[in-house]
Amino acid sequence: MFEFGSIIVTVIAVFITIPICLYLFLTRHFNFWKKRGVIYVRPLPFFGNLKDVLLQKKYIGYYLKDIYEENINKPYVGIFAFDQPALLVNDLEIVKNILVKDSRNFIDRMVKVDESLSPLNANAIFALRGQKWKHVRTSLTPTFTTGKMKNMFYLVDKCGQQLVLFIEKFAKAENPVAVKDAVERFTMDVTAMCAFGIECNSLQDPKAEFSNLLHRIFQLSFTSAVANLATFFAPWVQNFFRLKLMDSEIEDRIRDIVWRAVHLREKTGEKRNDLLDYLMELRTSETSKLDGDDFVAQAFGFLVAGFHTSSMTLTFALYELSVHQDIQTTARTEIKDVLEHHKKKVTYYSIKDMKYLDMVVNETLRKYPAIPFLDRRCQEDYPLTQDLMLPAGTGVYIPVYALHHDSKYFPSPAKFDPERFSEKNKQNIPHFAYMPFGEGPRNCIGMRFGSMQVKAALIHILSNFEVSPCKETRIPLIIDPKPFNLMALGGVYLNITKFNN
Numbered sequence: 001m002f003e004f005g006s007i008i009v010t011v012i013a014v015f016i017t018i019p020i021c022l023y024l025f026l027t028r029h030f031n032f033w034k035k036r037g038v039i040y041v042r043p044l045p046f047f048g049n050l051k052d053v054l055l056q057k058k059y060i061g062y063y064l065k066d067i068y069e070e071n072i073n074k075p076y077v078g079i080f081a082f083d084q085p086a087l088l089v090n091d092l093e094i095v096k097n098i099l100v101k102d103s104r105n106f107i108d109r110m111v112k113v114d115e116s117l118s119p120l121n122a123n124a125i126f127a128l129r130g131q132k133w134k135h136v137r138t139s140l141t142p143t144f145t146t147g148k149m150k151n152m153f154y155l156v157d158k159c160g161q162q163l164v165l166f167i168e169k170f171a172k173a174e175n176p177v178a179v180k181d182a183v184e185r186f187t188m189d190v191t192a193m194c195a196f197g198i199e200c201n202s203l204q205d206p207k208a209e210f211s212n213l214l215h216r217i218f219q220l221s222f223t224s225a226v227a228n229l230a231t232f233f234a235p236w237v238q239n240f241f242r243l244k245l246m247d248s249e250i251e252d253r254i255r256d257i258v259w260r261a262v263h264l265r266e267k268t269g270e271k272r273n274d275l276l277d278y279l280m281e282l283r284t285s286e287t288s289k290l291d292g293d294d295f296v297a298q299a300f301g302f303l304v305a306g307f308h309t310s311s312m313t314l315t316f317a318l319y320e321l322s323v324h325q326d327i328q329t330t331a332r333t334e335i336k337d338v339l340e341h342h343k344k345k346v347t348y349y350s351i352k353d354m355k356y357l358d359m360v361v362n363e364t365l366r367k368y369p370a371i372p373f374l375d376r377r378c379q380e381d382y383p384l385t386q387d388l389m390l391p392a393g394t395g396v397y398i399p400v401y402a403l404h405h406d407s408k409y410f411p412s413p414a415k416f417d418p419e420r421f422s423e424k425n426k427q428n429i430p431h432f433a434y435m436p437f438g439e440g441p442r443n444c445i446g447m448r449f450g451s452m453q454v455k456a457a458l459i460h461i462l463s464n465f466e467v468s469p470c471k472e473t474r475i476p477l478i479i480d481p482k483p484f485n486l487m488a489l490g491g492v493y494l495n496i497t498k499f500n501n
């Protein structure tokens, strides 16, 4: 009887004690902002403030926008990512201090990937921290100069011509085009050619090997979506649950592709003036040496950072042009006029002369910023304002999507209006209210490349085709709540017909 009683007591104690301890552990930081007198969003155990995002009910960009709007006059708001306190910064002056003025104290992202879970993700520049990041960034910066972009343009243009042939098949058959799929093939071929030195040919061959690999890299299961989010907000969750971002077998295949291309070039002495050529120069450099997985990780990093950002920008631009025929006509007229002056050839210089196209792309990136927030990590205790000393290690998030949709900076933000970016009007946009490529020393290193490939594809499409909505087009678009990049749920279908002069 006594023994039975003690078992009951033990069982009850275990069933009560364990949840209580777990609760106390998971909520141990929850008075962090209260103690510092900062307005904060009330968190839930385990999820913090990310419940709807983690359960994939709400897109992270929309969620941060809601918090931003509920606290529109506050310079910052405390949030909790899982159990970790973090700060959402709304005030542009503070944003400037973090991203530029005091960037030395905010040079790292919150993003952190455990090397044992994914060596290539962990060593890619976007995930690196401290001195290692600095070394890699300094080494890679010369790869993206204007001169290098000019040299690489012929490869981008070649893929643009293949994109036209790809779309032409649909136009002839009068079938709607799955635009997201078409431009993903274009971006994939460009990246494969420039960063991996291989002719992927996904625009010609739907079963291309590289395209299968890419689909596997970007395929989002529930767990990999959570793992992705955790890398940005609470890296410990990824480690604790051993959440893999990618199969090791995929990493091995990427290594294999890169090393095969490198060894072939070494053997034949072939030079293509592409990203891989410039990366290869770093393998033998005295000052900027990059080799082994550090080397492969950078080619891989260009793919991960550049693929969806560029292809979705293109997709959103085509969608907006299809529902705004007047804007499409103005853009096409400019493209045709400029090309007349460049012997009907799409060149790096002809793109520079297309001012209206630039406005269209800027407005696309305003309405649809590919990455909806920027993240930084406070390195040492930092006086954010007179009232708040930000402790070392705190994550800081800047809600880019919310800023781009704030009517204070962009009146009628839901309206697609390239005129916001005319020479005259763009002077009215406050600095740091518009940041599609981030800001400061940690901004997008591939900005010129991304912009070049988006514009090249648009020029090829608009000078050959008319784009319009079809019955499969979702108006308005629905944003996929799963990935952290801004993506259209279910893709975008449009009618694309051959343009008649």
Ligand code: HEM
Pocket (backbone or CB within 6 Å): 125, 126, 127, 137, 301, 302, 303, 305, 306, 307, 309, 310, 313, 365, 369, 370, 371, 374, 375, 435, 436, 437, 438, 439, 440, 441, 442, 443, 444, 445, 446, 447, 449, 450, 451, 454
């Ligand atoms: C339209 C296309 C693109 C957009 C909108 C875009 C946007 C961004 C943004 C917002 C960031 C974060 C910046 C910050 O934290 O301040 C970023 C980082 C980065 N992007 Fe891009 N990107 C694009 C294309 C590309 C391309 C094509 C490449 C490579 C070829 C690339 C490579 C990178 C890399 C490596 C980083 C991390 C830089 C670092 O940590 O030092 N991006 N990008």
